[in-house]
Structure formats: C-alpha cells, structure tokens
Amino acid sequence: MSHQTGIRGNNELISFFGKCRDGQIRVFRVSIINEELSLNEFAKKQSNWEEDFDNLIPFLLEENQPAYLLFRFDSQNSLGYEWLFITWIPEHAPVREKMIYASTKATLKTQFGTGQIKEDILGTVPEDLTLKGYLKQKRNAAAPAPLTMAEEELALVKKTETNAHIGYDSKHQTLSGVAFPIAEAGLKAMIDFKHKSYSYVQLSIDMAKEIVNLENAEEVNVHVLGSRVPDDHGRYHLFRFPHSHEGDFLESIVFIYSMPGYACSIRERMLYSSCKGPITDLIENKLLIQIDKKIEVEKGEELTEEFVMDELHPKKNLHQPKFEKPKGPPGRGARRLTNQKPQEHV
Template sequence: MSATSGIGATTELTAAFSAAVESKNVRFIKVSIVNEALIPDLTIPISGTLLEDLEKLQSTDVLKDDVPAYVLTKLDDPPADWLAIFYVPDTAKVRDKMLYASSRAPLLRSLSSTTFTDSLFATDKTDITPDAYKAHLRSKDAPKPMSAQEKEMEQIKATERQASGVTYEGSHMRSGPVGWTWGEGVEDALRNLDDSEESALVVLKLDTKGETLLLDSTSNPSADELGSKLPQNEPCYAFFAWPHSFVSPPRRDIVFIYSCPPQSPAKFRMMYSSGCLTTPMQAKPLFAKSNLLARKVETSEPHELNENYLKDEFGFKSAESKPAADENKPFARPKGPPRRR
C-alpha cells in the first residue's frame, strides 16, 4: 500500500467543487498538483451526455499524453453522483507517478468520498473513451467471484439473519448498503429532518449485533449546542440540519456526522467505520428540500462540535462585524511622557 503524500486540497479546489455540485452544470474538473497542493486546473461545462462529453478528454488542451491529472466527473445517473478519474500515463515521469498515486486518498477525503460513487484508473487516454467507459461499467456490474471463505461467511450471515427474524419488507425496515437494516422510525425521522425549517438533529446507533441501524434520539439544538447532544462515550451517526447565512442566499444544509470516542470498543469502531460512507448515501434520496453537504464530519471528541467548528470544517467565513460610522467610540487618552528619575 502506498503512503499518502501529505498534499492537500486548496480552498480554491474545495470551493470550485462545492460550486459545481450546487450548480449541476459542470461535467469535468481537472485537478493538478502544483507547488505540492491540489488545485482546480480546468473546468468544463456539460454540453451533452457523459459518453458524448468524454470525447473532450482526448484533446491535448485538456490532458497531456505524459502528464498525470485527476478528472472529477459528474455522472448523468444518478445526477448527484461523481466519478473520479485517475489519469497517470505510462509515459509520465516516475516522480509524478508516485506523487499522483499517493495523493488520491487525500483528494477524495478532502472533497468527501460519499459524492464519488465510482472511480476509473487510466494509463492512456484510450482508457477514458466512451467505449472504454462502457467496458468499465460492464466489468463493474459483473458479479465478482467469491472465495470459499467468503461463501462460508455469507452463509453464516444469512443464517444469523434468519434466526434473528429480521425481515426486509416495508419502508420502516429499509436495507442498508452494508447489509444493515433501518429500524422503525429512522426513515420518518430523516424525512422530518428535511421537512423542518429550523435546526434539528437525528442520532442513530447500531444494535449490539451490528445488523440494524436504530433511532437513538431526535432534538432541535442550535449549532453551538450540537456537541452536548451527541453520545460522549460511544460511537454514533448523526444528521444535523443547519440553517445559516454564511453564504448568499442563506440556506439550510444537512451535515452527516460520524462520532467515535477513543474509548469505544474495537468491534464497534470497525462496524461504524465500515458504514460511514454508505450511510449518508442511503439517506441522501430522502432529502428533497435541504442540501446534504458532500463532506462529512468525523470526530473522536463529540463535545468539540459547535458552530465555529462547522464553519472551519466547511470553509464558511462570516463577515467580520464592523462598527457603524456614527457609532460613538470611547476616546483613548494619549499617554504622557515618561517620568524623569
């Protein structure tokens, strides 16, 4: 496994990607590493279907034959999802190959992995033609062969579910992407979160077997009260509806939070970690009115979450308060000369 490079995304890149997600009219964002930072190098708007727009990547004005790049690509279906193309040509310099290979994880982490539902690795521009992408989709959808051990584990899980009487029927028992079910009240709580106009919080926990996602609590804390409403000694997921005016026009964002205090048992840390990407993806279709932010919040110190934390995490900067021109200011009396001794 290659080590990460330590290279991070610039605020320019995170802002450009957030704007593209909001506008829904950007097809490609080319990302390059310049001065040990990830920057947006080129933005290409949508002009046709994804297959039609892929032809634009063949131009040397977009991708060079011997220079690596990342290409963030908006999908047609589902329209909110993105594809990450990692273009590292065989003819590139060895140092560049290593640098781009080790910076993949920081790139996705800084832009939120939940938005990227697929990835494609290309060593030549022929790997990202429309026909090559169709072949990629066929390979992706093909059933993967299972080893004998994997088949045995699958049979054990199926037997355990059958023995526990877990059913998968009805909207109140929605099946999660990692095999979990949604307990009663979870879906309704998330829909109510979207319907409201004020700040609201839904806290979810896994049952002791790690099979069902249960509704733990709902409340209406302010952003500054958020940390006090999360469990302090055990892991949880949370969705926080956050109305704010740090952008124009004001909006109401939904923040997905994965909290895992350090004293949490190793078993639960592993279970929660395995679903921290797929859980918000599962909930995303329920949010018709509010915007589920692409980046998630991960913390081991839930008490530290407040409005300043969220502002820093998502790059929102409120305008500095300035005194009015006619505001009476106290007169500062000048200091006299120092006494002689």
C-alpha cells in the first residue's frame, strides 16, 4: 500500500492545469519545491507528438533530480486531449527524493485529472524516455508478464492444495482438513515472506465468513512485535527474527499463536485452536517455510526480545550441585555409638 505525503499542487500549478488543455502546450514539468507541487517548465507544440517526443522531453530531464512530466498526445477522448504521465526518477537520485516522488505521484494524477491520462510510464535512465524507449515499454506492458518465483509458487500451492471434500473456488484456497479457506492475499503474503519481502505476517479468522484472512504484512523488529498483538482477538503471526547467538548470525522463523484468554468467546478460542495445525502444516509442507519455534502467548507484552531468545535458545543449567544427604531432625544431639554385650539369661 502506498502512503501519501500530503504534498499538493500550489495555486500556480492548479491554474496552469486549466490553461494547458487548449492544445497549445505539448509538455510540462512538475517538481516538488518547498513541499509543494510546482510548475517548473513547459514547452509548446512544435510538430506531431512523435517528433515532439524526442525534440522536447530530453531537454526537460535533469540528471539526478526526479520530476514529473505530462506530455500531450494528439488524440482526444470525451474529456479532451489525452496525456502521458511520466515519472522521472533517475537511478542516482537521493533515496529520500525517490521516496517522496514515488509517494506523491497519485496526488498529482488526481489533481490533474485521471480521466485524461491515457498512459503512465517510469523513466530511470534517459533512454527510457525517448520515443523508442516509450514504444518499448508499451510493447512490454502489452505482452503477458512472466511469472515471478513467488507467483509460480502460489500457482503450485493452488494446484496441489485441493480438497475433494471441501469446495474450492478461484478466490480462496482451502486448508486441508479444515472447512476454512485461506484468502489468496494471505497465501501470497506468506510466499512474499519466504522471499524476504516482509519480516512479519499476521493472519486472522473471519468468524462470520469462516475464512482465514490477511491482517497485516510488513517489516517489523522484535522490539515492536508485541504491539502487533491485539488484546481482544486471536491471531496467527509469522515472524523472522534476525539475531546473533554464540557468535553466529541467525534468521529464525517463529510462528506465534496469540489468544487473549477469556477475552474471546468459546467459539473463537476453539476455531483458532483447531485451525492452528492445518495452517502450520501449510506453511511448512506446502510453502516450505521452516518454522524454528512455535510459541503461544496471551498478551503482546510477553513478546520481548529476551522471551523470544529464551524460546529459541533455552539457557542450559551448567551448575549441577552434588547430592547432599538430608539432615536429620533438629535438636536430636550428637549421635552416640555404644558397644554393649548382650545380657545372658539364666
């Protein structure tokens, strides 16, 4: 999910939007200046759009400075001329600049009017934003995209994880042995977790629809892990814990089942408990994610770094005291030995 920066177009830019639709302006550049979207430069139509593409756009690109360019085609739709939205984020631009421009893109498109934007392309090197580079991107977008490794795994799991006794549809993947399907978003998030796109995935059970949903997938560290545990509902958590132990760097996978005791209904506790086994089976045997430790907690406060470390690497008790003979009862005094001959009986 993309997060907006709150940066919006200033009055000059908004006013220019209304003036640039008469067919005279061919291309203009928008930059983020003083936390505002600002009109930076523009060029008028000189020829047809194909010739203007290579004649005008290269002169609006700065080597290491991101920007947005809006280029007008000669075609029109019911709203007016159609435009190409170009995001220029050069490879060697500062990381912070890249993030800000990527996060503000949606705002600019909305303020300009998405109905008039025919296409959207990204340029990271000048060759991307030549006419030849644009046409190449257009051909690549039209071609069926090759499956990524994660997508191939998702397709394989869908193919193998069928269940003859429980229905299957294209939206949900059924967990073997349990009449609760897992939403495809949850399955994909766990595959992405396997490929280290995330360090944390949280799953929940929709009690009304009786499906397992994805609640969250993100990068978290062990210090904020406990804050992700709700105190009023059960959850399943998959967490990658990078740490050092006895001189070795490890990335341990921890499966956490959280259930806040009697704050939940009996039905919720039973369902979470009965679905736990099939979910871990799916993770380990279908997705081939090795779980190093399974943990159960009631509250997020329990998930401290020390607690997780102790669960993964239990401390060994190296001091084993020798067995000591128990002491006798107090006040008995010193033990005396007597050597008396037995009396003879007459």
